[in-house]
Amino acid sequence: MASMVPRPQPASTTEMTEYVLPQHANALGNVFGGQIMAWVDLCAAITAQRHSGRIAVTAFVDDLKFQMPVKVGEVVRLRAEVAAVFRTSMEIHVVAEGEDSRSGRRWPCVDARLTFVAIDDEGRPTPVPALVLDTEEVRRSQAEGEARRAGRIERAKGSLAPQDRDTLTG
């Protein structure tokens, strides 16, 4: 049984560093967008599982913008943190940067928000611990995440047939 004691944001923050090899790149020598998305998803999944103490699955990915490319021989640095926690779902914010490890220069690569749902031993969504709202920054992050979640649920309802709209929680 996973603990439901509220958890502080830093307890689950995850950092990953990936070196870009030729097999990660397209014909221009830049990392494939799909490869970056896989690293973003992995970094976010580790964060969601650290927070919830459960297996967590990707339920939704907000608009994902590739800001600047990263080339073979350069480095992708990723950082994921829990932005907001709901009942069984969590919004995870991932920031990825490119880095030239020789000069130390860094540049923005991706800024993404993903919703993960914690899953119990029977494969059903299960409640997750709250976020400790111990700083103004975390309180703002939780409030902004709740507003974004309301928008996601509305958009998801819009894509359903009328008889199915009440099945979405929120």
Ligand SMILES: CC(C)(COP(=O)(O)OP(=O)(O)OC[C@H]1O[C@@H](n2cnc3c(N)ncnc32)[C@H](O)[C@@H]1OP(=O)(O)O)[C@@H](O)C(=O)NCCC(=O)NCCS
């Ligand atoms: C994600 C999944 C578990 C949700 O299952 P479900 O039966 O719809 O569950 P519920 O309706 O009880 O919703 C569970 C949570 O998901 C949230 N959710 C559902 N659809 C959502 C959407 N489009 N956007 C954001 N959150 C959503 C609900 O709001 C709820 O969160 P809450 O408990 O914090 O309020 C299910 O759709 C699934 O397994 N999807 C496939 C996941 C997957 O294969 N991912 C890729 C590999 S990891």
